[in-house]
Amino acid sequence: MFGVDHAIEAAALTRMYGPSAGVDRVDLTVPRGECFGFLGPNGAGKTTFIRLALGLIRATSGEVSVMGHDVHLDRMGALAQVGYLPGELGLYASLTGHRTLGALARLHPRPPVLREELCAALELDGYALGKRVREYSRGMKQKLGLVAALQHDPPLAILDEPTGGLDPVIQARLLGWLAARSRAGRTIFFSSHVLAEVEELCDHVAMIRSGRLLFVGRLGELRRSRVRSVEVTFSEPVDPARYAGEGVGTTKVEGAHHRFSLSGDPAPLLAALSRLPVADVAIERASLEDAFRDLYAT
Amino acid sequence: MSTIYALALERSRTRILLLAVGFGLFELVVGLSYASVDQNAIRQLVDALPPALRALAGSADIASPTGYAGSGYLHPVALAIQGAVAISMAAAPAREAEDGTAELVLARPIPPARWLAAHGLAMATGLAIVVAGGFLGGLAAALTVDDLSPVDAAPLAGALIAGFLCFLAVGGVALLVSSLVRAGGRAIGWASAFLLISYALDYLAQVWSIAEPLGPLSIFHYLDPPAILGRGSIGIEDVIALGGLALATSLTALVLIQHRDLTP
Numbered sequence: 382m383f384g385v386d387h388a389i390e391a392a393a394l395t396r397m398y399g400p401s402a403g404v405d406r407v408d409l410t411v412p413r414g415e416c417f418g419f420l421g422p423n424g425a426g427k428t429t430f431i432r433l434a435l436g437l438i439r440a441t442s443g444e445v446s447v448m449g450h451d452v453h454l455d456r457m458g459a460l461a462q463v464g465y466l467p468g469e470l471g472l473y474a475s476l477t478g479h480r481t482l483g484a485l486a487r488l489h490p491r492p493p494v495l496r497e498e499l500c501a502a503l504e505l506d507g508y509a510l511g512k513r514v515r516e517y518s519r520g521m522k523q524k525l526g527l528v529a530a531l532q533h534d535p536p537l538a539i540l541d542e543p544t545g546g547l548d549p550v551i552q553a554r555l556l557g558w559l560a561a562r563s564r565a566g567r568t569i570f571f572s573s574h575v576l577a578e579v580e581e582l583c584d585h586v587a588m589i590r591s592g593r594l595l596f597v598g599r600l601g602e603l604r605r606s607r608v609r610s611v612e613v614t615f616s617e618p619v620d621p622a623r624y625a626g627e628g629v630g631t632t633k634v635e636g637a638h639h640r641f642s643l644s645g646d647p648a649p650l651l652a653a654l655s656r657l658p659v660a661d662v663a664i665e666r667a668s669l670e671d672a673f674r675d676l677y678a679t
Numbered sequence: 680m681s682t683i684y685a686l687a688l689e690r691s692r693t694r695i696l697l698l699a700v701g702f703g704l705f706e707l708v709v710g711l712s713y714a715s716v717d718q719n720a721i722r723q724l725v726d727a728l729p730p731a732l733r734a735l736a737g738s739a740d741i742a743s744p745t746g747y748a749g750s751g752y753l754h755p756v757a758l759a760i761q762g763a764v765a766i767s768m769a770a771a772p773a774r775e776a777e778d779g780t781a782e783l784v785l786a787r788p789i790p791p792a793r794w795l796a797a798h799g800l801a802m803a804t805g806l807a808i809v810v811a812g813g814f815l816g817g818l819a820a821a822l823t824v825d826d827l828s829p830v831d832a833a834p835l836a837g838a839l840i841a842g843f844l845c846f847l848a849v850g851g852v853a854l855l856v857s858s859l860v861r862a863g864g865r866a867i868g869w870a871s872a873f874l875l876i877s878y879a880l881d882y883l884a885q886v887w888s889i890a891e892p893l894g895p896l897s898i899f900h901y902l903d904p905p906a907i908l909g910r911g912s913i914g915i916e917d918v919i920a921l922g923g924l925a926l927a928t929s930l931t932a933l934v935l936i937q938h939r940d941l942t943p
């Protein structure tokens with residue numbers, strides 16, 4: 382039974398492609414009203430998960446619901462609540478931008494109330510919309526895809542790599558616009574392989590690799606989970622056992638200079654060191670990029 | 680559904696119009712050429728031809744006005760024009776799955792069967808427009824050339840309806856393949872293979888007695904415009920066979936698409 386207060390809820394969701402798994406027993410809950418980042422390198426299974434959530438491909442096993450609708454049983458009910466930007470965007474090349482937006486709007490039950498606002502924010506003016514899509518640059522196509530996905534103010538926006546092809550100014554404007562929609566209660570499910578943009582927009586993230594979820598939680602937790610390198614210089618010889626504790630790795634001692642790894646919360650280590658004759662201490666900053674790399678390296 | 684139908688037609692409108700005009704001009708030229716032929720000379724020529732070549736013109740006497748006009752609708756050019764519009768439009772769903780536009784549309788609350796049905800209806804409409812072009816060309820020739828006066832509008836329309844049903848069945852096969860594959864080229868390839876094999880089977884059945892029992896397996900067994908023009912009406916068995924195949928393949932496609940992945 383799926384919870385109605387979740388925008389997306391997947392339970393043991395699996396999709397096999399022959400002997401290999403595109404998505405492997407994924408359990409994931411995306412709360413409503415959140416901006417949720419879905420991170421992973423290319424080919425990790427992000428797009429496959431999204432297509433399963435939209436019912437575009439069929440699950441080998443497991444279940445998924447979108448806005449309280451079981452996608453297998455009530456796909457139309459789920460899709461009526463969704464705006465979707467595909468990662469590999471295909472548009473009708475022979476249509477103008479304006480005709481494309483009009484046609485796609487008619488295929489959705491919600492009226493395109495945000496079209497003008499979005500076009501203004503993404504700098505899609507009347508001249509650009511009057512041109513045929515085959516004349517568009519990659520960035521222009523991406524903007525058109527974004528307007529098509531978001532113009533009807535969907536309760537859940539699923540955006541697969543939305544900033545691809547956009548210049549930095551428009552990227553920043555888009556992220557700001559999405560943050561505002563999230564504050565207004567809309568759910569944004571944002572798939573990306575660029576950590577910086579997810580960090581800017583999202584509180585919660587899920588990380589996927591080879592179809593399996595590696596991490597689900599707050600970005601702060603991810604940063605805290607990062608294994609850091611610590612170097613301490615004491616003013617006299619000290620036994621490492623005096624500061625050893627949870628998260629402290631094997632120490633390499635060179636005279637009064639100690640070097641070790643630290644995972645998790647640094648507070649207990651700092652408390653232990655405060656009672657020792659420390660001459661100098663250096664703890665590597667917990668970078669999210671490194672945490673991201675650590676997770677993928679495991 | 681009307682939006683997808685309109686989009687499908689809009690994207691094919693140039694192709695439809697060109698093929699309709701081309702079909703009309705071709706049938707007009709075929710009809711006009713009858714004024715310059717000597718019926719007896721044609722009859723002697725046809726009698727002198729081996730059965731393998733006579734089979735290309737269908738069952739009727741092509742030296743007669745109705746036989747000559749009808750054979751224009753069995754000419755490979757006429758068949759290719761109708762086949763091109765039916766196959767290319769019915770293969771559009773597979774092409775859209777390949778280029779990503781299907782993903783854009785089907786991520787909206789549109790049932791896949793309705794999306795496919797809209798493409799099927801657009802194909803039928805496009806084919807009807809092209810066939811109407813052929814009808815107008817043939818009619819213009821019949822009204823212009825005195826020797827073609829036995830060719831009336833009603834039987835001519837019957838011959839064109841038979842052609843429409845025949846290529847609606849071809850389109851149905853293409854739609855069925857489209858529901859199973861996600862590449863436009865493959866859909867066009869399989870449907871074209873069906874068309875060519877069907878044509879070859881009908882031809883072989885006419886010229887080779889051993890292959891004669893296989894004739895009813897070909898859609899062209901049920902398409903004989905010269906005979907329709909000669910007797911004045913379309914055979915009900917032919918309508919049932921061609922219409923039934925079109926309906927069966929289309930309905931099967933609509934059922935299959937519900938159980939298929941819509942994207943890679």
